[in-house]
Amino acid sequence: MAFVSGLSLGAGVVGAKRSGWCGVSQGPVRAGARRAAANVLSMQGTEYEVPVTRRLSDALKEADVEQKKADEAARKREEEDQRKRFERQRKIEQLASIPDNTPIGTVDEYMFREGVADVLDKLDHDLIGLVPVKKRVREIAALLIVDKMRHKLGLETAVPSLHMSFTGAPGTGKTTVAMRMGQILQRMGYSKRGHLVIATRDDLVGQYVGHTAPKTKEMIKKAMGGVLLVDEAYYLYNASNDRDYGQEAIEILLNVMETEQKNLVCIYAGYSDKMERFFSYIPGMNSRIGNHIEFPNYEVDELVDIARVMVRELEYQFDENSIPIMREYIQKRMNMPYFSNARSVRNTVDRARMRAAIRLFNQAVDGHGDGMVSAHDLMTITAQDVVRADELSETQISE
Numbered sequence: 001m002a003f004v005s006g007l008s009l010g011a012g013v014v015g016a017k018r019s020g021w022c023g024v025s026q027g028p029v030r031a032g033a034r035r036a037a038a039n040v041l042s043m044q045g046t047e048y049e050v051p052v053t054r055r056l057s058d059a060l061k062e063a064d065v066e067q068k069k070a071d072e073a074a075r076k077r078e079e080e081d082q083r084k085r086f087e088r089q090r091k092i093e094q095l096a097s098i099p100d101n102t103p104i105g106t107v108d109e110y111m112f113r114e115g116v117a118d119v120l121d122k123l124d125h126d127l128i129g130l131v132p133v134k135k136r137v138r139e140i141a142a143l144l145i146v147d148k149m150r151h152k153l154g155l156e157t158a159v160p161s162l163h164m165s166f167t168g169a170p171g172t173g174k175t176t177v178a179m180r181m182g183q184i185l186q187r188m189g190y191s192k193r194g195h196l197v198i199a200t201r202d203d204l205v206g207q208y209v210g211h212t213a214p215k216t217k218e219m220i221k222k223a224m225g226g227v228l229l230v231d232e233a234y235y236l237y238n239a240s241n242d243r244d245y246g247q248e249a250i251e252i253l254l255n256v257m258e259t260e261q262k263n264l265v266c267i268y269a270g271y272s273d274k275m276e277r278f279f280s281y282i283p284g285m286n287s288r289i290g291n292h293i294e295f296p297n298y299e300v301d302e303l304v305d306i307a308r309v310m311v312r313e314l315e316y317q318f319d320e321n322s323i324p325i326m327r328e329y330i331q332k333r334m335n336m337p338y339f340s341n342a343r344s345v346r347n348t349v350d351r352a353r354m355r356a357a358i359r360l361f362n363q364a365v366d367g368h369g370d371g372m373v374s375a376h377d378l379m380t381i382t383a384q385d386v387v388r389a390d391e392l393s394e395t396q397i398s399e
Contacts, residue, residue, distance in 0.1 A: 115187040116141050123180045127173045128309065129302040136293045137177060137184075144188045161290030162190065163257055165279075166269040168295025171341030174269045175229065177293070182227040185265060192225035192263070199228060201235040204249040212245040216252045224264055233268035234278035250282060257288045298341050303330050306342050310349045311381060321383035322352075332389040348387055355385040 120141065123134060143160060151157045162185065166174040179196045186194025199219045206212040220228065230236070230253075238244035257266050268275065268285070272294065279286035298306065304327050311318060318326070329348065333339055360378070364371045 116145065116184055119180055119183045119187060123177070126176050126180070128305045129298055130173055130177075130295065133173065133177060133293055133295055136291070137181065140181070140291060141184055141188075144184070144190060148188060159190065159262055161261065161288065162265045163261070163289045164265070164267045164291040164293060165275060165289050166267055166293050166295060167272040167275045169271065169297055169341060171343035171345075172295035172297065173342065174295055175231075177295075178227055178229045178267050178269075181267075182265070185227070190262075191227070191265065195223075195226035197223035197226065197228050198231055199223075200231050201246065204230070204236065204253075205246045207245075209245075212248045213252060216249045220252070220256055220264065224260070227265045227267060229267045229269060232270045232274075234270050234274040237278060237281050239281060250285070254282075254284050254288065257285075300327060300331050300334065303334075303341070303345050307345050307349055310346060314349075314353070316353065316356075316379055316381055318386075319380055319382050322381055322386045325383050325386045325388055328389045329387055329392070332392055336392065351387055352381050352385045355387075356381050359385060 120134075120138060123137065127134070140162075147157050147160070164181070166178065168174060175196075175198065182191060182194040182196050184194075185191035197219065203219050204212070204216045206215050236246040236250055238246055253266065256264060268278075268289070270278070304323065307326055307330075308318065326348070330345065333344060333348075359382075360373055364373055
C-alpha cells in the first residue's frame, strides 16, 4: 500500500514539475536542479571508486582464516626445527658410538669399485703431458671419493660446486678432459648420465626477439644429467651492444647453474685472456665456478709423442728417419700463426697419410715393379711422406 502511495506521490510530483507547480516556490527547485546538473557535469570524465561495503561477520571470518594460516605455518616451522634437532642429536650419538679406528675402506678400493681409476687411466692414455691438468682432475676426484666415504659413515656431506672453467689455446685437450670428467662424475653418482654436450654461441643465441630462450633451454635439456661444455664462452657477451641477445642466454645459464647444480655441470672454455675479461663482465658467472683449470701449451717433444700416438691408433708407424723431420716441422710451425697444438699435429699426420697413399699408388702403377703392396708398406709412413719445415711459408699456411 505504501509502495503504491509512493508511486502516486512520485507521479504527482513529476506531473507538478511538468505543469510548473510542485507545492513550493519554483525558485529553490530550479536552483537545486541547476546545482545538481553542475555536479553531474563536474564529474564527467573523472574516475572514482564506488565504496565497497561488507558485513562485519565476513571481515571477522577472513581474519580468522588468516590467523589459522599463520598458526599452521608456525607449527610446521616448529616441527621442522624439532626434526632437525632430533636428526642432529641422532648423528652425534651415532658418531660417538663409532670408534675412531673403524675401517671404512681404502681410497683405492673406492676408486676401483666406482670405476674412477679406470677413467683416470684412460685420461693418462689419451693425453700426453698436461701434468698440471691431470693433477687438478685427480684432486677433484679425490674430493668426490672422500665425500663418498664420509657419507657411508654418516657424516654430513654437501655437493661441492662442480662447475668449471677450462682456459688455454685450442688443441690442448679441453674437450677430452671434459668428457673424462663427465665419466668420473657419473661413476661417483654426481651425474646421472655423464654425457658431454658441446655448445657455441650459435647453439645458444637466437637471431631475433624470443628466439634465444628456446635455443638455450633446448641445449640445457640435452645436457641435463651430464656436462655442458660452452666453447669460446666469451662470444656470448657483446660489451659494445647492450641489446645483444647473448645476455639472455647468459642469464638463463646463471639460473640453471644455481638451481640445477645437482643435475648439470657447466664448463666454460676459451683463451685465458678472453675468459678473464668475460668473467669481469659477468661476475655472477665467476662466483658460481668452483674449479678453474689452465691448459698449458704442449712442448715440442710432447707434440712428437702425440703424433706417434695418433699414427699408432690409426695402425700406422713412423720409420726411424721420419721422426727428426716431424720434429723440425713442428718446431717451426709452433712459431707461426694459427698454431693449434694437437689439432695442428693431427693435420700434419693426415697430410703424411695422404702422401704415403699417393706414393704407394704411383709405385704400383708406374710399371717398374710387379704392383704388389705389402702390409709393411701399408702401415709405414716414411721420411718422404712427412711435410718438411722448408715447405712452410710465413704468408700461406696449408695444413
